[in-house]
Amino acid sequence: xxxKELIASMADKMNSPxxxxxxxxxxxxxxxxxxxADDKTIGFQSFGNFEVRKKxxxxxxxxxxxxxxxxxxxxxxxFKQSNILKEKLKDLPHHD
Amino acid sequence: xIKDKISSQEIIDLVSSKASVSKRAAEEFxxxxxxxxxxxxxxxEVVKIKxxxxxxxxxxxxxKSVNVHTGEDIIIPGYSKITFVPDVVLKNxxxxxxxxxxxxxLDGDNNETDEVPxxxxxxxxxxxxxxxxxxIKGLLxxxxxxxxxxKQILVEEEVVLIxxxxxxxxxxxxxxxxxxxxxxxxxxxxxxxxxxxxLKPENEEVFVSQEVTELKSEVSPEIDTKIEHVTxxxxxxDIISSYGIPKYDDDDEIESEPTASEDYVPSSFLDHQIxxxxxxxxxxxxxxxxxxxxxxxxxxxxxxxxxxxxxxxWSSLRSASTDAKQNFSMTEMFNTVSKWAEPKKxxxxxxxxxxxxxxxxxxxxxxISTMIQNPTINPVVKSTTQPLIKTVxxxxxxxxxxxxxNGPRVYxxxxxxxxxxxxxxxxxxxxxxxxxxxxxxxxxxxxxxxIPNPDNIAAGTLIQIxxxxxxxxxxxNPKCIKKALELHDLYVKKRQ
Numbered sequence: 001x002x003x004k005e006l007i008a009s010m011a012d013k014m015n016s017p018x019x020x021x022x023x024x025x026x027x028x029x030x031x032x033x034x035x036x037a038d039d040k041t042i043g044f045q046s047f048g049n050f051e052v053r054k055k056x057x058x059x060x061x062x063x064x065x066x067x068x069x070x071x072x073x074x075x076x077x078x079f080k081q082s083n084i085l086k087e088k089l090k091d092l093p094h095h096d
Numbered sequence: 097x098i099k100d101k102i103s104s105q106e107i108i109d110l111v112s113s114k115a116s117v118s119k120r121a122a123e124e125f126x127x128x129x130x131x132x133x134x135x136x137x138x139x140x141e142v143v144k145i146k147x148x149x150x151x152x153x154x155x156x157x158x159x160k161s162v163n164v165h166t167g168e169d170i171i172i173p174g175y176s177k178i179t180f181v182p183d184v185v186l187k188n189x190x191x192x193x194x195x196x197x198x199x200x201x202l203d204g205d206n207n208e209t210d211e212v213p214x215x216x217x218x219x220x221x222x223x224x225x226x227x228x229x230x231x232i233k234g235l236l237x238x239x240x241x242x243x244x245x246x247k248q249i250l251v252e253e254e255v256v257l258i259x260x261x262x263x264x265x266x267x268x269x270x271x272x273x274x275x276x277x278x279x280x281x282x283x284x285x286x287x288x289x290x291x292x293x294x295l296k297p298e299n300e301e302v303f304v305s306q307e308v309t310e311l312k313s314e315v316s317p318e319i320d321t322k323i324e325h326v327t328x329x330x331x332x333x334d335i336i337s338s339y340g341i342p343k344y345d346d347d348d349e350i351e352s353e354p355t356a357s358e359d360y361v362p363s364s365f366l367d368h369q370i371x372x373x374x375x376x377x378x379x380x381x382x383x384x385x386x387x388x389x390x391x392x393x394x395x396x397x398x399x400x401x402x403x404x405x406x407x408x409x410w411s412s413l414r415s416a417s418t419d420a421k422q423n424f425s426m427t428e429m430f431n432t433v434s435k436w437a438e439p440k441k442x443x444x445x446x447x448x449x450x451x452x453x454x455x456x457x458x459x460x461x462x463x464i465s466t467m468i469q470n471p472t473i474n475p476v477v478k479s480t481t482q483p484l485i486k487t488v489x490x491x492x493x494x495x496x497x498x499x500x501x502n503g504p505r506v507y508x509x510x511x512x513x514x515x516x517x518x519x520x521x522x523x524x525x526x527x528x529x530x531x532x533x534x535x536x537x538x539x540x541x542x543x544x545x546x547i548p549n550p551d552n553i554a555a556g557t558l559i560q561i562x563x564x565x566x567x568x569x570x571x572x573n574p575k576c577i578k579k580a581l582e583l584h585d586l587y588v589k590k591r592q
Contacts, residue, residue: 001136001141001142001143001144002144003144003145003146005136006129006132006133006136006143006144006145009132009135009136010125010128010129010132013128013131013132014124014125014128021125023115024111024115024117024122024125025125025129025145027111027114027115028107028111028125028126028129029145029146029147029148030114031107031110031111031114032107032148033147033148033185033186033189035102035107035110036186036189036190037189037190037192040100040101040102041100041101041102042101042102042107043101043102043103043104044104044107044126044130045103045104046130047130047133047134048178049101050180052190059202067201067202068201068202069199069200069201069202070199070200070202071199072194072197072198072199072200073194073197074191074194074197075190075191075193075194076182076187076190076191077149077180077182077186077187077190078180079149079151079178079179079180081177081178085134085178086175086177088134088138089138089153089175089176089177089178090175090176092138092176
């Protein structure tokens, strides 16, 4: 499901035009991005938390050339699903 | 986490104010959004939101684990999990504070290439000396093969002395080199060649003179006079057959040289010679005693009458039953004695070979240090030498390291920079960049201008991390550590 399909499905559920939904979604994403850039944690009830985590610098060694490279630290967005969602997923039959 | 956590309600507020819609509408929207995402994920789909990221359902396989309390094996059942991969846009926005940092390659291939040519030039004279030493050793081996007398050993060390003498005059006599001297050399050389056939009966002497003429061809002409004297001394020495350094004092012409003979021969070398001689003297009776023992045992075992006589005398001393036992122990003793007697006998040769090598090594070291002190003599030395490929690689690394440790360090290249904040330490930086905190002194040296006190650096000071030769900061080499600690003492004590 890509962006457009998501908007379509949401518009269908809300009985509102796609343009409004698209605008709202855009605003929501903007807000979330701003908050995350501010190093804040966003918690969506019954869905999960978005938080920013720092990955420490590390030394990577190229397996064939043995060149050591210092990888600088970086900040990444981490998503942790809520327990409610986890319980829901447990009922999901997995295929394979 | 002490981070501020933004709840759904706050998001709703923010979105409603931003999109200028009612809070209820925003709340509904958010609920629907989450529900839609969940729904799609439940259906096994991948949900991609532009400029935000991708949600995926990931199946984690069941795995074995151990209950920490009971120690029992338990199986964690497989489960699904929602993973989120942020979009490039979100990633970049979030990583803004660290965006300027780039991966640093710590040890590339081109690190040591720029230092090697310098070493090559500096080590050129050393290589030549090594070559000469190798030649001399080869010739000496030939001499020894001809007649394994003790006298050869003395001659061998004489030649080493010649080698010792040769590099020194180069330095001293360059200025007062005279053409008339050259003429004198030529005549004396001719005389020497005439004398050679007279000495022919003595094998060793011929070898030595040949050796000396070979040396002549390699070194600059002013040294020839020197070698002439030594050759003369050698010939004299053969007749006198007493070995010692004082004969240089007897030689008038050498004494007339600008530098005294003591300069050429360090006292430690003299002591060593004497001790070697003493050791040899002590070895002679031991070796003869061992030889006697071996002969006696040989007689006992191979010559039947003697064997019979000794057996009879043994049986008279001991009972018949113990006789066989004793016999057995005697054979055993013979075996062991003959075993350790063999290496003992060959010891004089074994001892002698490494000693001149050691001497040559010390010569080589000396000459290197003189080369470094007087770079002007390099051209002279080079002109007499031929580029030779044969070198001793191990020696090269050690010596170049030694030069690097002794010489002043110049910091031109930098691998990074750090700004001092509270809690920053040079040692920590050294640990980070050089893998060992002891090497902080090099960072300090490179930034001496901006650091008045290494123990207390003002916050905000920009520290440049110099690029150092990998050999200099080899944590496994005790020499490097020692040098760093010396510098540490120097800088820390200077403060106090």
